[in-house]
Amino acid sequence: MMGSGENDSQKNRLQTNGKKRPWHSLSGKLLLLTVLFVMIAEVLIFVPSVANMRMRWLEDRLRTAAAASLVVEGWENMELPRPIQDDALMATGTKSIALKTGNMSRLIATSDMPPRVDQQYDLSSVSPFAAIRDAFVALFSDDRVIRVYGPVEGSTMMIDVVMEEDPLRNAMLIYGRNVFFLSVLISLFTAGLVFVAINTMMISPIRRMTASMQVFSREPDDPSRIIHPRDVQDEIGIAERHLEAMQKELQGTLKKQQHLANLGLAVSKINHDMRNILASAQLMSDRLSMVDDPVVKRFAPKLIRTVDRAVDYTREVLDYGRASEAEPNRRRVDFAALVEDVRDMLIVDADPDHANENVPIDFIIDVPEGLELDADSEQLFRAIHNLCRNAIQALTADASDDLAIVRRITVSARVENGMATIDIDDTGPGMPPKALENLFRAFHGSTRSGGTGLGLAIANELVRAHGGTIGLVDKSGSGTHFRITLPNQPEQQECHQPLVPLPIKEIGE
Numbered sequence: 001m002m003g004s005g006e007n008d009s010q011k012n013r014l015q016t017n018g019k020k021r022p023w024h025s026l027s028g029k030l031l032l033l034t035v036l037f038v039m040i041a042e043v044l045i046f047v048p049s050v051a052n053m054r055m056r057w058l059e060d061r062l063r064t065a066a067a068a069s070l071v072v073e074g075w076e077n078m079e080l081p082r083p084i085q086d087d088a089l090m091a092t093g094t095k096s097i098a099l100k101t102g103n104m105s106r107l108i109a110t111s112d113m114p115p116r117v118d119q120q121y122d123l124s125s126v127s128p129f130a131a132i133r134d135a136f137v138a139l140f141s142d143d144r145v146i147r148v149y150g151p152v153e154g155s156t157m158m159i160d161v162v163m164e165e166d167p168l169r170n171a172m173l174i175y176g177r178n179v180f181f182l183s184v185l186i187s188l189f190t191a192g193l194v195f196v197a198i199n200t201m202m203i204s205p206i207r208r209m210t211a212s213m214q215v216f217s218r219e220p221d222d223p224s225r226i227i228h229p230r231d232v233q234d235e236i237g238i239a240e241r242h243l244e245a246m247q248k249e250l251q252g253t254l255k256k257q258q259h260l261a262n263l264g265l266a267v268s269k270i271n272h273d274m275r276n277i278l279a280s281a282q283l284m285s286d287r288l289s290m291v292d293d294p295v296v297k298r299f300a301p302k303l304i305r306t307v308d309r310a311v312d313y314t315r316e317v318l319d320y321g322r323a324s325e326a327e328p329n330r331r332r333v334d335f336a337a338l339v340e341d342v343r344d345m346l347i348v349d350a351d352p353d354h355a356n357e358n359v360p361i362d363f364i365i366d367v368p369e370g371l372e373l374d375a376d377s378e379q380l381f382r383a384i385h386n387l388c389r390n391a392i393q394a395l396t397a398d399a400s401d402d403l404a405i406v407r408r409i410t411v412s413a414r415v416e417n418g419m420a421t422i423d424i425d426d427t428g429p430g431m432p433p434k435a436l437e438n439l440f441r442a443f444h445g446s447t448r449s450g451g452t453g454l455g456l457a458i459a460n461e462l463v464r465a466h467g468g469t470i471g472l473v474d475k476s477g478s479g480t481h482f483r484i485t486l487p488n489q490p491e492q493q494e495c496h497q498p499l500v501p502l503p504i505k506e507i508g509e
Contacts, residue, residue: 030195030198030199030203031191031195034190034191034194034195035187035188035191038186038187038190038191039183039184039187042183042186042187043183045183046176046179046180046183047132047135048128048131048132049179050135050139050172050175050176050179051128051131051132051134051135052131053171053172053175054131054134054135054138054168054172055123055126055131057168057171057172058121058123058148058168059123059150061092061093061094061148061161061163062123062148062149062150062152062159062161063153064091064092065092065094065097065108065159065161066099066152066153066157066159068091068092068097068108068109069097069099069108069152069159089109089110089111092161092163093163093167094161094162094163095110095111095112095113095114095145095161095162095163095164096109096110096111096113096161096162097109097110097159097160097161098159098160098161099152099157099158099159099160100157100158100159100160101156101157101158102156105160113162114145114162116145117145117146117147117162118141118144118145118146118165119137119144119146119147119165120146120147120148120149121134121146121147121148121149122149122150123148123149123150124149124150124151135172138165138168138169138172139169139172139173139176141165141169142166142169143164143166144164144165144166145162145163145164145165146162146163146164146165147160147161147162148160148161148163149161201234201236202236205230205236205237205240206236208227209227209236209239209240209243212225212226212227212243212247213243216247220247220250220251220254221251221254221255221258223251225247226244226247226248226251227240227243227244227247228244229241229243229244327465328375328376328379328465328466329376329378330374330375330376330466331374331375331376331377332372332373332374333372333373333374333375333377333380334370334371334372335367335371335372335373335413335422336365336367336369336371338377338380338381338384339365339367339384339411340365341381342381342384342385342388342411343363343365343388345385346363346385346388346389346392347361347363360407361392361395361396361407361408361409362406362407362408362409363388363408363409363411364408364409364410364411365411366410366411366412366413367411367412367413368413368414371413371414371415373413373415373420373486373488374420374486374487374488375420375466375486375488376466379462379465379466380462380466382458382459382462383458383459383462383463383470383484384411384422384424386455386456386458386459387424387455387456387459387482388409388411388424389455390455390456390480391409391424391426391428391480392409394426394428394429394480395407395409395426395427395428397428397429406427407427407428408426408427409424409425409426410423410424410425410426411423411424411425412425415488418487418488419485419486419487419488420485420486420487420488421483421484421485422483422484422485422486423473423481423482423483423484424481424482424483424484425475425479425480425481425482426479426480426481427478427479428478428479428480429478429479430475430478430479430480431472431480436472439456439472440456440457440459440460440470463484463486466486466487467486467487468484468485468486468487469484469485470482470483470484470485471483
């Protein structure tokens with residue numbers, strides 16, 4: 001029920017994510033970012049354009065004043081009539097006009113001269129940065145009187161005017177407003193073009209791939225739900241073709257898995273019935289071994305070993321055929337006692353397949369006293385038992401009675417930095433090359449002739465269920481050395497707060 005609820009909640013989250021708000025979708029974000037970036041570009045263009053507009057406005061005023069001055073240039077030593085001066089000042093929008101030739105300076109027209117001039121500007125040499133700075137100063141200043149002077153085009157004369165800055169500031173504000181609205185229109189138009197182009201070339205194909213993955217995930221065994229890639233050579237087209245290949249491969253894998261699952265179910269049922277039959281045969285073979293007949297005594301041990309081998313095979317197949325191992329029920333486990341149980345079971349109930357009662361095997365337990373591991377005792381027992389049983393089978397494979405051969409299994413363990421390390425080392429002949437190539441693979445990684453390799457596969461599955469690893473350690477001499485690492489909780493958690501004894505009545509409660 002919990003798994004079903006989690007799947008339903010996950011589906012609801014996927015459906016909710018599929019119905020995002022417009023501005024939360026990839027296309028909405030693309031549109032917003034495009035508008036933002038175009039506006040930033042327009043701002044970067046707006047700043048120098050405003051500065052350039054101010055320079056042109058001032059140069060126009062100087063040219064107009066220069067034109068009016070040149071008209072009266074021939075009136076030497078004569079003062080212009082007041083009406084003509086007023087007309088010249090009104091036409092140029094200035095308060096005074098002066099013309100300078102060489103070292104001589106002549107006041108052409110003047111009227112209502114202010115008591116002070118706030119700023120002076122020489123238009124003959126203005127750097128771009130200075131023009132931008134002066135433009136911002138003009139925009140944020142009010143009621144200023146400025147003096148502007150520069151050369152007259154086509155001559156060596158200089159024109160000098162004094163004027164109020166407010167008309168220039170108003171013209172700059174109008175220009176800025178027009179540029180702003182024009183920038184917004186350009187931004188929206190450009191963003192729309194970019195959005196349509198990218199949405200057509202990228203977003204729509206990505207949305208199509210996403211929809212295909214969602215549809216395929218609902219019924220992965222339906223061939224009609226596989227995406228049909230477009231005939232394009234860009235990156236998205238390549239991704240669509242890879243997605244098609246992946247979906248086809250996944251569909252084929254699912255079909256194989258379903259076939260194997262059905263086959264495994266049938267094999268499990270057959271093994272279950274076969275095990276009952278073999279149990280009866282094992283019982284009859286045990287009684288047959290008690291018959292006092294030389295021929296029976298000769299062949300009965302072989303028959304018993306053959307039946308026991310078949311029983312062991314069916315047990316391993318049934319163990320491996322489980323759908324999945326249960327989650328480890330972690331408890332504090334006395335590891336030395338667990339290994340002793342493994343040793344007693346293997347020595348007393350030695351594998352009849354290759355057991356040789358005349359071959360002594362030393363089973364050494366090198367575990368610190370009081371070592372406790374955080375693990376599932378039953379699953380850890382099965383993992384250690386499988387590894388040690390394989391070691392005993394390897395050590396007893398040679399039925400010779402040569403007492404000079406050292407036959408020893410050593411199980412050791414230690415805990416460092418919250419990790420438990422378990423070593424199972426034997427002095428057997430070592431792993432054959434074929435077993436090394438298919439280590440921990442069921443029906444491929446057997447260490448002995450006629451074996452199934454299920455013991456190592458089951459041990460690997462149990463160790464990984466604990467979040468650990470299992471592997472083969474290189475040895476300089478003969479033998480096999482397996483190493484298991486498991487995350488181990490500290491034996492005692494540090495407590496930084498003082499313990500407060502509870503009242504007796506609360507403990508009772």
